[in-house]
Amino acid sequence: MKLTIKIAATLCITVLTLGSSFADTQKLVLTGSSTVAPLALEIGKRFEQRNPGIRVDVQSGGSTRGVNDARTGLADIGMASRALKPTESDLTSYRIAMDGIGIILHQDNPVQTLSDDQIREIYTGKISNWQAVGGEDRKITVVNKAEGRSTLELFLHHFQLNNPEIRAHVVIGDNQQGIKTVAGSVGAIGYVSIGTAEYEQTHGTPIRLLAMDGVAATVDIVRAGRFPLLRPLNLVIKGAPNALALRFITFAQSQAVDDLVTTQYFVPLAR
Amino acid sequence: MFKQPARYSDVMLTLLVWLATLLVVGLFAWLVGDLILHGYSKLNLAFLLDVPQNAGREGGIAPILVSTLLILAVALLATLPLGLATAVYLSEYTNGALANGIRMSLNILAGVPSIVFGLFGNALFCIWLGMGFSIWSGGLTLACMMLPLFISTTESGLSAVTNEWRHGAAALGLSHTAALWQVLLPAASPAITAGLMLSIGRALAETAALIFTSGYVDRMPTSLSDSGRALSVHIYDLSMNVTGGDASAYGSALVLIITLMVISGIAVGLTNRFLSQRITPS
Amino acid sequence: MIWSRHNTSSPLRADATLARVTGSLAMAVAVLLGLVILLLIRESWGMLVDGGWVRFFDSEGWYPQRGQFDLLPMLWATLAASLGALLIALPLGMMSAVFSRFYAPGWMVSSLRRVMMLLAGIPSVVYGLWGLTVLVPLIAQWEPPGASLLAAILILALMVLPTVALTSEAALAAVSPASLQGAAALGLSRKGIVLGVALPEARAGIMTGALLAALRALGETMAVLMVAGNVVQTPGSVFDSVRVLTANIALEMPYAIGDHRAALFATGLMLMLIVTLLSWLAGRREELAHV
Numbered sequence: 001m002k003l004t005i006k007i008a009a010t011l012c013i014t015v016l017t018l019g020s021s022f023a024d025t026q027k028l029v030l031t032g033s034s035t036v037a038p039l040a041l042e043i044g045k046r047f048e049q050r051n052p053g054i055r056v057d058v059q060s061g062g063s064t065r066g067v068n069d070a071r072t073g074l075a076d077i078g079m080a081s082r083a084l085k086p087t088e089s090d091l092t093s094y095r096i097a098m099d100g101i102g103i104i105l106h107q108d109n110p111v112q113t114l115s116d117d118q119i120r121e122i123y124t125g126k127i128s129n130w131q132a133v134g135g136e137d138r139k140i141t142v143v144n145k146a147e148g149r150s151t152l153e154l155f156l157h158h159f160q161l162n163n164p165e166i167r168a169h170v171v172i173g174d175n176q177q178g179i180k181t182v183a184g185s186v187g188a189i190g191y192v193s194i195g196t197a198e199y200e201q202t203h204g205t206p207i208r209l210l211a212m213d214g215v216a217a218t219v220d221i222v223r224a225g226r227f228p229l230l231r232p233l234n235l236v237i238k239g240a241p242n243a244l245a246l247r248f249i250t251f252a253q254s255q256a257v258d259d260l261v262t263t264q265y266f267v268p269l270a271r
Numbered sequence: 272m273f274k275q276p277a278r279y280s281d282v283m284l285t286l287l288v289w290l291a292t293l294l295v296v297g298l299f300a301w302l303v304g305d306l307i308l309h310g311y312s313k314l315n316l317a318f319l320l321d322v323p324q325n326a327g328r329e330g331g332i333a334p335i336l337v338s339t340l341l342i343l344a345v346a347l348l349a350t351l352p353l354g355l356a357t358a359v360y361l362s363e364y365t366n367g368a369l370a371n372g373i374r375m376s377l378n379i380l381a382g383v384p385s386i387v388f389g390l391f392g393n394a395l396f397c398i399w400l401g402m403g404f405s406i407w408s409g410g411l412t413l414a415c416m417m418l419p420l421f422i423s424t425t426e427s428g429l430s431a432v433t434n435e436w437r438h439g440a441a442a443l444g445l446s447h448t449a450a451l452w453q454v455l456l457p458a459a460s461p462a463i464t465a466g467l468m469l470s471i472g473r474a475l476a477e478t479a480a481l482i483f484t485s486g487y488v489d490r491m492p493t494s495l496s497d498s499g500r501a502l503s504v505h506i507y508d509l510s511m512n513v514t515g516g517d518a519s520a521y522g523s524a525l526v527l528i529i530t531l532m533v534i535s536g537i538a539v540g541l542t543n544r545f546l547s548q549r550i551t552p553s
Numbered sequence: 554m555i556w557s558r559h560n561t562s563s564p565l566r567a568d569a570t571l572a573r574v575t576g577s578l579a580m581a582v583a584v585l586l587g588l589v590i591l592l593l594i595r596e597s598w599g600m601l602v603d604g605g606w607v608r609f610f611d612s613e614g615w616y617p618q619r620g621q622f623d624l625l626p627m628l629w630a631t632l633a634a635s636l637g638a639l640l641i642a643l644p645l646g647m648m649s650a651v652f653s654r655f656y657a658p659g660w661m662v663s664s665l666r667r668v669m670m671l672l673a674g675i676p677s678v679v680y681g682l683w684g685l686t687v688l689v690p691l692i693a694q695w696e697p698p699g700a701s702l703l704a705a706i707l708i709l710a711l712m713v714l715p716t717v718a719l720t721s722e723a724a725l726a727a728v729s730p731a732s733l734q735g736a737a738a739l740g741l742s743r744k745g746i747v748l749g750v751a752l753p754e755a756r757a758g759i760m761t762g763a764l765l766a767a768l769r770a771l772g773e774t775m776a777v778l779m780v781a782g783n784v785v786q787t788p789g790s791v792f793d794s795v796r797v798l799t800a801n802i803a804l805e806m807p808y809a810i811g812d813h814r815a816a817l818f819a820t821g822l823m824l825m826l827i828v829t830l831l832s833w834l835a836g837r838r839e840e841l842a843h844v
Contacts, residue, residue, distance in 0.1 A: 062807020148808025184690035291648035382828030472674030
């Protein structure tokens with residue numbers, strides 16, 4: 001019993017002394033979009049390697065949180081997977097990558113193309129069976145994104161729809177949820193990041209990207225700027241960035257991280 | 272004790288009970304089998320010792336394991352004393368309005384969704400108490416979530432101990448404290464063990480609360496006030512957010528389950544050693 | 554405490570300290586709850602005052618961007634999912650506990666407990682992932698869209714099963730051997746002992762487990778988010794896609810500002826209200842049972 005008490009006491013003391021922090025490293029805090037977070041994390045790691053003594057901490061929480069935290073100073077830099085709104089004009093955005101949004105169907109779905117009008121009617125519930133657009137006799141399962149997401153807003157804007165008009169069967173939160181939902185149901189239709197969909201397609205997930213407006217949905221076309229549905233991935237700062245933040249942003253926008261952007265299945269900035 | 276001629280209703284119950292258990296075990300096998308199928312390719316020593324690379328799709332989970340264990344340690348350090356004390360207080364010392372009030376509070380806490388706890392932990396520990404995104408914040412938030420579970424089961428166990436044993440302790444001249452340590456808690460040890468296992472399981476499984484408190488950083492923590500990514504958060508990010516992270520997600524899930532088995536085994540072993548050896552419960 | 558529970562007189566100073574220490578720590582727990590409620594009220598204030606809360610019940614659907622905050626469909630969905638999960642998990646959990654205690658050969662008992670323990674520790678995101686990749690496509694083949702109330706019920710049942718099983722098992726273990734032996738001496742069969750003596754005596758512990766399970770089901774977020782479909786509608790059949798209150802908070806909180814954010818916190822308050830009601834009812838039932 002005494003021995004156990006000694007061990008427990010030693011453990012407690014060790015745990016508690018670990019509580020003292022080291023305060024001589026410079027820290028940069030980023031919060032915001034969970035879409036941008038993995039990319040920012042990798043860019044941060046490379047930045048740390050090249051700049052010893054600096055720590056880059058990335059937290060997620062959503063684009064709106066990123067914008068708010070940048071505003072209140074809780075974060076040095078905010079991450080947003082969308083352009084800034086007019087109400088956010090007190091902040092400056094620095095684009096670090098692009099992301100295209102494409103429509104996906106299940107691999108076994110024989111439908112090859114859909115016109116903008118057809119997509120509109122599918123999403124508003126006017127067409128509810130694949131037969132009406134040249135497919136099999138199967139109910140359409142419409143997959144839509146949850147309100148507030150930039151992907152949804154872009155989709156709505158492009159097809160000139162309002163969210164209340166949409167008759168969805170499944171509402172998803174993250175990209176991967178959308179992919180897994182469509183992959184699990186032959187009659188499903190959804191929209192996700194093109195880079196992600198391309199990756200999944202080449203790795204055997206049973207989905208297929210659809211052309212939009214006659215333009216094929218590929219990462220190359222997004223890079224060339226010819227794809228109709230695009231969204232920017234931004235770092236946002238309030239006012240003028242301090243020296244450290246500026247170094248980081250410059251690094252994140254440079255060619256030195258292009259390979260990181262492509263491995264996250266986004267599209268590097270055109271130069 | 273059960274040697275009786277079998278009757279119809281006896282056989283029915285036996286059948287039902289066996290079927291139920293087989294169903295449960297079958298479902299468990301299905302789930303874990305699926306995990307193993309998708310994740311076994313990742314299970315090797317390098318996975319446990321390396322740092323994550325390429326947003327976690329390659330490399331290992333060493334810093335994440337360390338963060339998880341530290342968060343759990345902080346949570347247990349807070350839950351165990353507070354939980355035991357409250358359970359003892361509720362079971363032995365009070366009855367009536369105060370006890371009912373505390374019990375109600377606990378039940379209500381048990382029903383609060385994990386994301387609300389995350390926001391609460393963020394507001395209280397990260398912002399108000401100034402701990403920021405840290406292992407401290409994560410551990411203490413988890414403790415808030417584990418407490419109701421642990422206290423309910425421990426109190427349940429203590430209440431189930433018959434008064435005969437308390438009388439016996441009094442007859443032997445034991446003080447309250449001695450009676451508690453030597454008699455009552457050991458007698459309630461199955462319930463305490465159950466509560467401990469459920470709490471540890473809940474703590475390791477928690478995701479939403481930790482995203483907002485201990486954070487997303489996947490670096491090896493150098494102190495408890497560092498932000499550290501917990502295993503469950505890592506699994507969530509890999510499976511829902513990162514393209515191509517599925518294999519690592521499943522591998523991490525397997526590691527988490529194995530970690531849970533190991534920790535629970537240690538926890539149960541320690542509880543038995545401290546408590547059960549004094550009295551055999553049944 | 555020495556002569557019986559709640560009899561706390563004792564001449565020893567150590568015991569008085571014990572009483573004070575445990576008492577103050579117990580108070581800390583109540584204070585904790587107070588803090589949580591305070592936070593929820595503060596954040597949801599905008600939606601609660603000036604009759605704003607009426608919007609929760611008479612809006613035309615959940616369209617926060619337009620100030621429409623109809624909570625009722627999600628409320629029904631939450632209750633339906635939790636109830637369904639309990640209807641499955643309670644019998645299954647209790648029966649596996651009974652099995653473990655009265656029917657299983659010795660070597661099986663600890664392995665069974667370990668299985669339950671494992672199920673308890675699997676993160677909700679893993680349950681959700683499995684549900685999304687295995688269960689939902691299965692249901693979709695039967696009746697699209699697959700992501701539905703049924704999927705939510707099944708996943709929730711699986712998640713609360715360990716709680717029911719482990720607490721029931723602990724409760725059954727606490728049944729005094731004297732009662733069991735007495736019943737056997739009276740000539741009861743195993744079924745009779747289980748149903749007539751063991752289960753009734755373990756009822757308090759089992760009810761605790763059932764309540765904990767109900768609370769867990771009501772509060773579960775991640776897994777349900779992934780399998781339930783998240784369409785805001787009152788469920789007409791188990792194959793309908795539904796959104797539960799917790800999933801709503803998780804789905805929209807990262808992107809909500811102003812009234813929308815306040816509405817989500819108010820949803821959290823509503824959940825706490827339901828939970829309070831449930832615990833109070835459980836408490837009342839127990840009081841009545843002891844009369």
